Amino acid sequence: QANVTVYGVADGSFDVVRVSNTAGNAAGDxxxxxxxxxxxxxxxxGFKGAEALGxxxxxxxxxxxxxxxxxxxxxxxxxxxxxxxxxxxGTVVLGNLTGPTRALGAALDVNAGATGIGANSALLGKLGGYLVNTTDLAGSYPGAAPNTTTNCARSSTCTSIFDTRWKNAIAYVSPSFAGLSVTAAYVANENKAFQGASAANTTGYDVGLKYANGPAMAAVTYNAVSLGQTFAGGSKQADVSDFRVGGSYDFGIASVRALFDHARADHAGIGGKITQNVFGLGGTFNVTPAGKLLAQVYLARDLKVDGSDAKDSGAKLFEVGYEHSLSKRTMLKAVYAHLNNDNNARYDFGINAVGINPSTAVAGLNTAGATIQGIQLGLRHSF
Amino acid sequence: QANVTVYGVADGSFDVVRVSNTAGNAAGDxxxxxxxxxxxxxxxxGFKGAEALGxxxxxxxxxxxxxxxxxxxxxxxxxxxxxxxxxxxGTVVLGNLTGPTRALGAALDVNAGATGIGANSALLGKLGGYLVNTTDLAGSYPGAAPNTTTNCARSSTCTSIFDTRWKNAIAYVSPSFAGLSVTAAYVANENKAFQGASAANTTGYDVGLKYANGPAMAAVTYNAVSLGQTFAGGSKQADVSDFRVGGSYDFGIASVRALFDHARADHAGIGGKITQNVFGLGGTFNVTPAGKLLAQVYLARDLKVDGSDAKDSGAKLFEVGYEHSLSKRTMLKAVYAHLNNDNNARYDFGINAVGINPSTAVAGLNTAGATIQGIQLGLRHSF
Amino acid sequence: QANVTVYGVADGSFDVVRVSNTAGNAAGDxxxxxxxxxxxxxxxxGFKGAEALGxxxxxxxxxxxxxxxxxxxxxxxxxxxxxxxxxxxGTVVLGNLTGPTRALGAALDVNAGATGIGANSALLGKLGGYLVNTTDLAGSYPGAAPNTTTNCARSSTCTSIFDTRWKNAIAYVSPSFAGLSVTAAYVANENKAFQGASAANTTGYDVGLKYANGPAMAAVTYNAVSLGQTFAGGSKQADVSDFRVGGSYDFGIASVRALFDHARADHAGIGGKITQNVFGLGGTFNVTPAGKLLAQVYLARDLKVDGSDAKDSGAKLFEVGYEHSLSKRTMLKAVYAHLNNDNNARYDFGINAVGINPSTAVAGLNTAGATIQGIQLGLRHSF
Known part of the structure; x- marks a missing residue:
């Protein structure tokens, strides 16, 4: 049938992961x-289609x-x-959408499909594990001090609110003028509370300006979300935002890419302003026509709470990998990822988390400061 | 592959909805x-197929x-x-099925796909919000007086038990004789309780006689369900039923349609017999070859409890809309719907409810008598 | 589109089932x-595809x-x-997989698709209802004495841990050498607990050797699972395993098949070693080119707990059926199944259970020893 195309990706890997060096515990605890x-x-x-309307x-x-x-x-x-x-x-779409901020993070990731344990979503926009997961009210945004909680079960997706698709969204993508295009997305406040009830009113927008011309790409994006609810510990409406700027250049045999991410929260539970910067650098190198080396480093700096440094609240992510193409649609891949938390941080892999989660940890033991490592050996097949 | 066809409808709209004038509260509360x-x-x-067997x-x-x-x-x-x-x-099918009663309600609705905030399922068969949603035991049928509860979350489907598909059903559809056809569906009592346990035993049937000949269609249907469980406040087995008669005529450039609905419950929580009549009238008019105006009015009369009028327990639904076809498979649409509850009624949109729901309302405030309005601007694409 | 094929089976039946003769209760209770x-x-x-890679x-x-x-x-x-x-x-696959043990049980079942109320999974590997359902930690393995609990809701799938697909599995299937092939599956210990936490660590393997040559098939399989958790009532790690040997011969107009199953649990809640043998015999006979009679008998012997017989803990399953092919892809079928529990046993149908489940039974009444019967009249269509 011509009206609909069935397509997809089957990406399976065998992983070995470990967690060690949790801060302040006895060895091995x-x-x-x-x-x-x-x-x-x-x-x-997926199922997709397009119909020419004249x-x-x-x-x-x-x-x-x-x-x-x-x-x-x-x-x-x-x-x-x-x-x-x-x-x-241009294009106008309604539904469950990737905004330009999430799209830029994924575009500059070195991994095929921006997935796997080495993905940059482990660090981007998380504000110290503070702003994890879904963009609607069902998301749980911990109200206590940064880093005290994450809500990522083992093997779950553990990305920031800015790296999660927008529900109830409408987006406009402009045509490209001399390589420049604009994307603007608005998210409806479907969860708005009745007058007199607690003031839920999640809404936001996500805008991006992108330049893409031959081997060069550069973009700047801004995503602002009014969470509208009163967080535990705070009496005001919470607003969070994320700013990104980055770019890439493809030399043919190799590529380089760089990303800067600045996340901010106001009144999100602890009263004041919390900000964090994340820097990333990645590259690929084609060692043979079918073989590609890839590597990236991401650095989440300490949080700043009302301008003061929150000590040891950052993390570092290192990844090296190799992809071997068996065809245009099928590749083998091998990845090693290393996530090094500062002593007060609880970052976890963005895709396929290991589960650095106080609620599932051993009672009385610290879960911060862990080193998380993993290897993935897998097959990625597109259809 | 010839054995299976993938098909569907993508119908997305941007809505603005509001609720106002709730009875007895201070302005705005x-x-x-x-x-x-x-x-x-x-x-x-959907995925469907047919195989000629000889x-x-x-x-x-x-x-x-x-x-x-x-x-x-x-x-x-x-x-x-x-x-x-x-x-x-004829045809015999087993599965999760639309019976003739639900089918008649949808056939006489003016909206494409009988969907959206103006759909007649907002009022049909609900018996004052008493009989909402699923046909199995998992459905919750409030046991208290009519209108005290509905269970419709915001943006949920909030249709009556008679306008919900039958699970565990088997149906027979006769061939058409001179335009006349019969449909009969039976629903298995899969949830029947063990002897000695509380007497769950949901089962029912749904029958319809339909005349369709060129531009004219007329049908009469009857749907009876034994809920078999003891409702809160009642000690007897609850039986509910719905009778519908309606028809339509297509003049080519315009169409008219009318529907009468009579719902009844015996021993459904408050001991006695509850009945309600709903009347509806709709029409369409093709203002251009690609443009169609549509409008409908539905009127739910007050409930009768053991023959006595339950005051101010009805509601009115008004809808006007416009559809512009971009192709045979794709249309733009705009709809305005207005649902006016009587002072003791809590009707909500049948598709994409606003959430007139005591459990999510502001404590201490009344949720009855609200006026619900909305506009939808959308795109409907079939594939 | 050539990259993906949509396929499936629609198998619907109208069933009449009953439960009677529960041990020790007054008649009918x-x-x-x-x-x-x-x-x-x-x-x-399903959606599947294959790509030639050279x-x-x-x-x-x-x-x-x-x-x-x-x-x-x-x-x-x-x-x-x-x-x-x-x-x-050979073939290497990762995902959610049927291991060789489950595959052998299904291959020797007489029912099309090894499904329906007469399927041999009603008795195989269950160890007296002790080891039912999922292979991960989410599965509930009752900690008390055998037979005191099953967790099978009405109409649910109620098969043993060995007859459930392996999650997080990787499997190798060898090529066939003179009819002989080997399958080996390993299941990852994704749920392994943090050091110091309760020792969850579910992992296992499933291996099989199969001979298939023209009308003859024979196979032996062994499936071992370390549940790794401490069961209620036991302080040690639980290990369970299942050994199967069986075969079939197809005479053209008729077929015969036989299966022996030996399940074992160590420290699975009650401290000691529990074992059970199940024997099965089945056959089919083509009475017309389109009509096939089928029958099978399975016998679950009493459990042995630390070598001693647990009295009246077994069950017997009888099934007769008839399949009438309307085409290569479509058949009508009729089945009668009879499951006779010993006085202390609570076996239920493996597919579409009746719900012999203490938690949903009438309080104070016994649920053991029931006779379960059913007929199914249905249509099976492959696409």
């Missing part, structure tokens, strides 16, 4: 020795879902899913 | 000011699912899904 | 009289899901779902 698992790394299936207009739709085929995850419309119309004026 | 949202209006994806027999199957692509709803077999066989004798 | 239901018997939909290599993937289309079950990757690569060396 609260560590996780070598643990094996099968990961499905953002595998997906006059240069096109109707477009897409239902795309993650598939956790290692442990029977459900199929929904959990990834970019939308309906809309495209024409000379 | 428990109101919901203008609230934006993206709605996906019964969007769906001798005029055909095997048929269909797995059809709603897709809430504004907020990542899962894909299942949540809409009409079945396997069966068709032949000269 | 805790019985379930004739109850009707629609069952969807392991119906499924050099005899092939990339393969499959996302396969059950579809409970009688009651709107979600679509996921709940059945065999994997990505991998095949070549002269």
């Amino acid at each position: 609260n560590d996780l020795g070598n643990t094996t698992r099968v990961s499905t790394n953002s595998s997906l299936i 006059n240069g207009l096109t109707a477009v739709f897409q239902y795309e879902s993650s598939v956790g085929f290692d442990n029977t995850g459900g199929i929904g419309a959990t990834r970019d899913s939308f309906v809309g119309v495209a024409g000379g004026f | 428990n109101d919901l000011g203008n609230t934006t949202r993206v709605s996906t209006n019964s969007s769906l994806i 001798n005029g027999l055909t095997a048929v199957f269909q797995y059809e699912s709603s897709v809430g692509f504004d907020n990542t709803g899962g894909i299942g077999a949540t809409r009409d899904s079945f396997v069966g066989v068709a032949g000269g004798f | 805790n019985d379930l009289g004739n109850t009707t239901r629609v069952s969807t018997n392991s119906s499924l939909i 050099n005899g290599l092939t990339a393969v993937f499959q996302y396969e899901s059950s579809v409970g289309f009688d009651n709107t079950g979600g679509i996921g990757a709940t059945r065999d779902s994997f990505v991998g690569v095949a070549g002269g060396f």
